Amino acid sequence: MVGWEGTIALEKAANVGLEDALERSARGDQLAFAEIVSRHQAMVFSLACHFLRDRSLAEELAQEVFLNLHQNLSAIKSPAHLTFWLRKVTAHRCIDQTRRLKARPQVSLEDVAEPVSAPDEEDMLMSEMLRRVVETLPEKARMVVIMRYQEDLDPSEIARVLDMPVNTVKSHLRRSLALLREKLSRKLGEAIV
Amino acid sequence: MSRIDEELKLAFRREPAPSGFSDRLMARINQQPDPAAHRAERRFWSALVNLFRGSSSRLIAVAATALILLLAGFAGYRVLRQSAEKRSTIAINEIDVNTPPRPADPKTGTNQNEPNRPGEQINTSKFPPLKVAAKPSSGASSKGRRSAAPDTAQRERIGANQAEAQAAKERVLLALHIATSTLVEAQRMVQGDERPSK
Numbered sequence: 178m179v180g181w182e183g184t185i186a187l188e189k190a191a192n193v194g195l196e197d198a199l200e201r202s203a204r205g206d207q208l209a210f211a212e213i214v215s216r217h218q219a220m221v222f223s224l225a226c227h228f229l230r231d232r233s234l235a236e237e238l239a240q241e242v243f244l245n246l247h248q249n250l251s252a253i254k255s256p257a258h259l260t261f262w263l264r265k266v267t268a269h270r271c272i273d274q275t276r277r278l279k280a281r282p283q284v285s286l287e288d289v290a291e292p293v294s295a296p297d298e299e300d301m302l303m304s305e306m307l308r309r310v311v312e313t314l315p316e317k318a319r320m321v322v323i324m325r326y327q328e329d330l331d332p333s334e335i336a337r338v339l340d341m342p343v344n345t346v347k348s349h350l351r352r353s354l355a356l357l358r359e360k361l362s363r364k365l366g367e368a369i370v
Numbered sequence: 371m372s373r374i375d376e377e378l379k380l381a382f383r384r385e386p387a388p389s390g391f392s393d394r395l396m397a398r399i400n401q402q403p404d405p406a407a408h409r410a411e412r413r414f415w416s417a418l419v420n421l422f423r424g425s426s427s428r429l430i431a432v433a434a435t436a437l438i439l440l441l442a443g444f445a446g447y448r449v450l451r452q453s454a455e456k457r458s459t460i461a462i463n464e465i466d467v468n469t470p471p472r473p474a475d476p477k478t479g480t481n482q483n484e485p486n487r488p489g490e491q492i493n494t495s496k497f498p499p500l501k502v503a504a505k506p507s508s509g510a511s512s513k514g515r516r517s518a519a520p521d522t523a524q525r526e527r528i529g530a531n532q533a534e535a536q537a538a539k540e541r542v543l544l545a546l547h548i549a550t551s552t553l554v555e556a557q558r559m560v561q562g563d564e565r566p567s568k
Contacts, residue, residue: 207399211392218387227382236388240395247399304381311381326375326382358374 195256203250210250213259214243220260220328221267227323228271230312238274242267264328264338272316310360314353317341321349431556438552442545449538456534460527 195216201209221242225235245266246253253259311322317339324335332346339346421432 207396210399211396214392214395218391219384222387222391223382223384226385232388236391239387239391240398243395244398244402247402303377307377307381311378322378323382326378327384329379354374357378361374 195259199250199253199256199259203253210247213246217260217263218243221263223327224264224267224323225271227308227311227327228268228320229274230308234274238267238270242270261338264324265340268320268324268339272320275316306361306364307357310357311353314356318349318353321346322353325350428560431559435549435553435556438549442549445545446542449541453534453538457531460531464527 195213198209198212202213218239222235222239225238225242226232229235229238242263246259246263249262253262311319314322320339321335324330324338325332330338332343332350336343336346421428
């Protein structure tokens with residue numbers, strides 16, 4: 178079993194490897210860039226996929242983000258900066274894409290299927306229902322919720338990524354959660370706390 | 371952590387990227403042109419576009435700078451050309467001074483120093499034969515005394531030319547200084563123009 182010291186050591190080793198990969202890819206090493214992509218592709222793709230709710234659009238957007246990264250590798254200073262940069266670019270591209278296409282469907286909770294099924298399936302349906310309700314939120318509020326629950330970021334980190342005041346992030350979260358609670362409790366007929 | 375937080379974490383957990391994602395990406399990267407050249411080109415065009423985009427004050431500043439640069443260039447060119455013309459005039463005068471006046475032709479009665487008229491056949495016999503300058507000998511002290519006067523004149527001419535060239539250089543430098551200060555002012559105006567829009 179690996180304790181917290183072991184976890185920190187593993188994280189440090191991973192960061193050193195990533196730093197090396199960043200340096201090598203800035204010098205034009207394609208294998209090093211492929212390593213960076215493989216480490217971050219899940220994060221970028223998931224952000225896009227949860228926001229756009231379309232796997233092919235999300236893959237296209239994620240590829241564009243990495244292409245952009247390849248063109249701006251010299252500007253990336255550290256692994257932490259890389260993660261921040263990827264989150265920021267993905268978030269802004271997602272918001273722009275939605276605004277450009279006007280593809281955000283206004284799904285009302287009445288359209289969401291009733292969770293009448295076995296417990297495991299119930300969990301799946303609950304997740305799907307939450308995703309569909311989050312999909313109805315305005316772009317920025319939606320991205321705040323995704324950043325909070327996918328990336329486990331606190332409001333100040335979200336504020337830096339999305340270029341907005343911390344209080345705005347907090348109010349987005351508060352209102353979104355209140356709306357989710359209200360809609361879900363109305364639908365499921367129980368108080369969700 | 372409340373139940374809804376847990377549910378949201380479960381709903382928005384990271385998903386793996388589709389298989390072959392990184393292969394497709396690397397293929398796209400290999401198809402792309404050199405990023406450094408692309409970046410430099412993009413930077414140049416965006417800078418050019420940004421220069422002409424924006425308020426009228428920025429356009430006026432750009433136009434004024436361009437006009438001042440043109441005027442400075444023209445003034446510099448004129449000064450250089452004038453000094454070159456003066457130099458060539460001095461050289462022509464020098465040739466005239468050094469060439470002895472030719473006697474009038476007894477047959478035609480024309481002055482041989484006058485230029486040939488158009489259509490007139492050139493009579494080469496009227497030119498005196500070219501004199502090859504005698505080599506200075508070490509013992510010829512009288513010749514040394516004779517050549518001292520032209521040397522002083524030549525030195526004076528060179529001094530005058532140098533002074534003139536120096537003056538021309540100073541004028542060009544002044545024009546450049548004015549152009550630079552105007553450019554700096556224009557840049558300040560542009561930056562001052564940009565700040566409030568950000």
